[in-house]
Amino acid sequence: MLKIIRNRIEQGYRTSSYPKEPIDLYHRYRGLPIIHHTCDPAIVKQCAEICPQDAILSAEYKIDLGKCTFCGRCEEIADGAFVTFSQDFAMGTESREALICDGFLPKLAEHSKQHFKKLFGRSLQLRQVSAGGCNACEADTNVLNTPFFDLSRFGIDFVASPRHADGLHVTGPVSRNMKTALLATYEAIPTPKIVIASGACSISGGPFFDSTEITGGLEKILPVDLYIPGCPPHPLSTLHALLQFFTKTP
Amino acid sequence: MANLLQIHNGEVVKRSAIPLLSFPEFAEVLTDFINRNGFIVQFFAYPQNRENRLLAVLRNKQLYITSCTVKESFDSLTASASEKFHMFEREIAEQYGITPKNHPWLKMVRYHANYRNVPDVFGNDYAVDIPGEYPYYEVEGDGIHEVAVGPVHAGIIEPGHFRFQCAGEEVFSLEIQHGYQHRGIEKLLTRVPLKRLPIICEGIAGDTSIGHNLCCCQALEALGNLSVSPEATIVRTMALELERIANHIGDLGALSGDVAFNPPAAYFGRIRGEFLNLLLILCGNRFGKSLILPGGISKSMNREQSGIIKNKLRELEPEIRHVCDLLFSAHTVQARFEQTGTVSREIAARLGLVGYSGKASGLDYDARVFFPTESYFSLEGYRNEITNGDVNSRAWVRREEIMHSIHLINTLLKRSEELCPKTTMTKISLEPDACIVTINEGWRGEISHCLLTDNSRKIERYKIKDPSFHNWTGLAMSLRNQEISDFPLCNKSFNLSYCGFDL
Ligand code: SF4
Ligand code: SF4
Numbered sequence: 001m002l003k004i005i006r007n008r009i010e011q012g013y014r015t016s017s018y019p020k021e022p023i024d025l026y027h028r029y030r031g032l033p034i035i036h037h038t039c040d041p042a043i044v045k046q047c048a049e050i051c052p053q054d055a056i057l058s059a060e061y062k063i064d065l066g067k068c069t070f071c072g073r074c075e076e077i078a079d080g081a082f083v084t085f086s087q088d089f090a091m092g093t094e095s096r097e098a099l100i101c102d103g104f105l106p107k108l109a110e111h112s113k114q115h116f117k118k119l120f121g122r123s124l125q126l127r128q129v130s131a132g133g134c135n136a137c138e139a140d141t142n143v144l145n146t147p148f149f150d151l152s153r154f155g156i157d158f159v160a161s162p163r164h165a166d167g168l169h170v171t172g173p174v175s176r177n178m179k180t181a182l183l184a185t186y187e188a189i190p191t192p193k194i195v196i197a198s199g200a201c202s203i204s205g206g207p208f209f210d211s212t213e214i215t216g217g218l219e220k221i222l223p224v225d226l227y228i229p230g231c232p233p234h235p236l237s238t239l240h241a242l243l244q245f246f247t248k249t250p
Numbered sequence: 251m252a253n254l255l256q257i258h259n260g261e262v263v264k265r266s267a268i269p270l271l272s273f274p275e276f277a278e279v280l281t282d283f284i285n286r287n288g289f290i291v292q293f294f295a296y297p298q299n300r301e302n303r304l305l306a307v308l309r310n311k312q313l314y315i316t317s318c319t320v321k322e323s324f325d326s327l328t329a330s331a332s333e334k335f336h337m338f339e340r341e342i343a344e345q346y347g348i349t350p351k352n353h354p355w356l357k358m359v360r361y362h363a364n365y366r367n368v369p370d371v372f373g374n375d376y377a378v379d380i381p382g383e384y385p386y387y388e389v390e391g392d393g394i395h396e397v398a399v400g401p402v403h404a405g406i407i408e409p410g411h412f413r414f415q416c417a418g419e420e421v422f423s424l425e426i427q428h429g430y431q432h433r434g435i436e437k438l439l440t441r442v443p444l445k446r447l448p449i450i451c452e453g454i455a456g457d458t459s460i461g462h463n464l465c466c467c468q469a470l471e472a473l474g475n476l477s478v479s480p481e482a483t484i485v486r487t488m489a490l491e492l493e494r495i496a497n498h499i500g501d502l503g504a505l506s507g508d509v510a511f512n513p514p515a516a517y518f519g520r521i522r523g524e525f526l527n528l529l530l531i532l533c534g535n536r537f538g539k540s541l542i543l544p545g546g547i548s549k550s551m552n553r554e555q556s557g558i559i560k561n562k563l564r565e566l567e568p569e570i571r572h573v574c575d576l577l578f579s580a581h582t583v584q585a586r587f588e589q590t591g592t593v594s595r596e597i598a599a600r601l602g603l604v605g606y607s608g609k610a611s612g613l614d615y616d617a618r619v620f621f622p623t624e625s626y627f628s629l630e631g632y633r634n635e636i637t638n639g640d641v642n643s644r645a646w647v648r649r650e651e652i653m654h655s656i657h658l659i660n661t662l663l664k665r666s667e668e669l670c671p672k673t674t675m676t677k678i679s680l681e682p683d684a685c686i687v688t689i690n691e692g693w694r695g696e697i698s699h700c701l702l703t704d705n706s707r708k709i710e711r712y713k714i715k716d717p718s719f720h721n722w723t724g725l726a727m728s729l730r731n732q733e734i735s736d737f738p739l740c741n742k743s744f745n746l747s748y749c750g751f752d753l
Pocket of ligand 1: 043050051052053054056063067068069071072073074075186
């Protein structure tokens, strides 16, 4: 008993005060990119060539955040002449096109469909399906249940049965072998239901794009309501997106 | 042993230098080697001169390589020599359509068409999505029942399918079917530009991003003649150890949760996050993705980063000790951990278990000691005391490894007073007609990558082995004659990778 009490005191209170108070991430964290539009086109081309995800549209000075794994290689060229990454983790969007961006994303809260907030504003139950990928997305979704993030204080929970769920949270590029199980899970969720594509894999195939063994993006098989980019998305990106998109008073 | 070529970890050898035997010779050499306390690191098929070749990488205290030619089938070594060949032979059948004759357990591994477009060994039609026509092992009789779980499990976890054959609570047999996470990685790696390789390898298993990418980058460095600065080596070693600590802590938390002892579950859950954040301090990503590049590391490490790590470790080390103490001294926990899911030393050796699963059963193999890379040449090895092979031992090894890793990182931090420069991914030209094997001790155990290049310097075969490939069978064995309610505990104590296995 003594040990329990001693540990309890040592551990203290750890829940984050986000979103009431802002939160700072270490400067190396790569969030929303800042694109420098005056950059020499030759450097932009160089960035596009080095990008392992083919995520840079050099002619338009845009980055497809649905493909980008935020590896930071483009930032290392010419001291970030084309792109530097901000620490802004607020990167959820409601459309795939919005992710192909010049450094700005539409504000999620303003654009999110108001009836979602009405329907799910106080309580949102999600069924998570891992459909390929590397499991880091799942791991960083799981941590939302640790004391620091404590997702359930917002009325949002991950549930075991799709019958109890309001929506589907999908990670992974949807491997061919998971497609059937994923669709069956979707079918089992009562309507109205929402679908969230989380991580580069589920948005575009991520690092596995062009593999013949994956579907290569959730939206090819299901209608997606919310996209959360990252490889994996930082837990705060997920928290931010869920709060902005669904809850009434984030 | 003229039929075996001794090689070193991370050493480039000419493909022509690899011994080429007839199958009977090959079988004899391998059987002999395995019988003398030898283990398999890699065993796979590849095409050469329109022939099918089998290549084996073996280890005792040293590393060896050998190969042979086969036609459309060969006599199974699982049947004649050892269970250690079991999964490897099934994989050869699936990837290349070559039948290991008389294999006692010939089933699909990941459910995909073979690479050669020859008739499928299992008679599957891959044009249809996974049909579940898997020939499960069945037990019949009064009071026998079957429990099926997955592919979609209750929590936020990867897909896999488990079949338990039970009499009441008691489990006779557990069969594990994989393949749901199959992304075709090995094939993909041979047809994409080199710039994509590290990112794909980081995606083999996200909890082992550092381990797998390190294997990949070491191979590319050797094949591309790139040297790595000693400072970068220090950071890479530290990152591998941070990855180990984060995962072990996470698992100790999960184990606490499974025996309904919630305080350590919550504390460990939070502390694991602190270690992921240290990886973010190094490279901007909580899983260490993008840190390692062929030739070094992507971000410099200077006093700021090393200072943060040093201070964090000083703060967390006593906390970890105290929470471990809380967990391991609770009688309720001991009652559930001890003598649960036991894998004897003999079974562990027969199956060739690696990592903490092997160490907990008394196999002292640690790739950091046997085949050191990076900074491990000059670091203290690790040996665990408790080797009963049960859940308790597997948990205890984690505790000891965590403490050992913290000690290693502290040692490395003292050495890294100098700024470690960053590197960028450059164009590499690979050695032609070459073969390389890289091995590292990831947090789950031995990870190995083997690459073969062709005469135009392209990668012709990229073979990956995650430690889970050896250890899933260990989990199945640990459930024998246990209560089915012990499954979560056994499962978490192994915590194997689905995606690392599925590839
Ligand atoms: S950070 Fe994104 S855009 Fe830049 S190189 Fe990496 S994947 Fe490409
Ligand atoms: S998006 Fe990145 S982190 Fe997420 S599953 Fe895919 S590879 Fe892993």
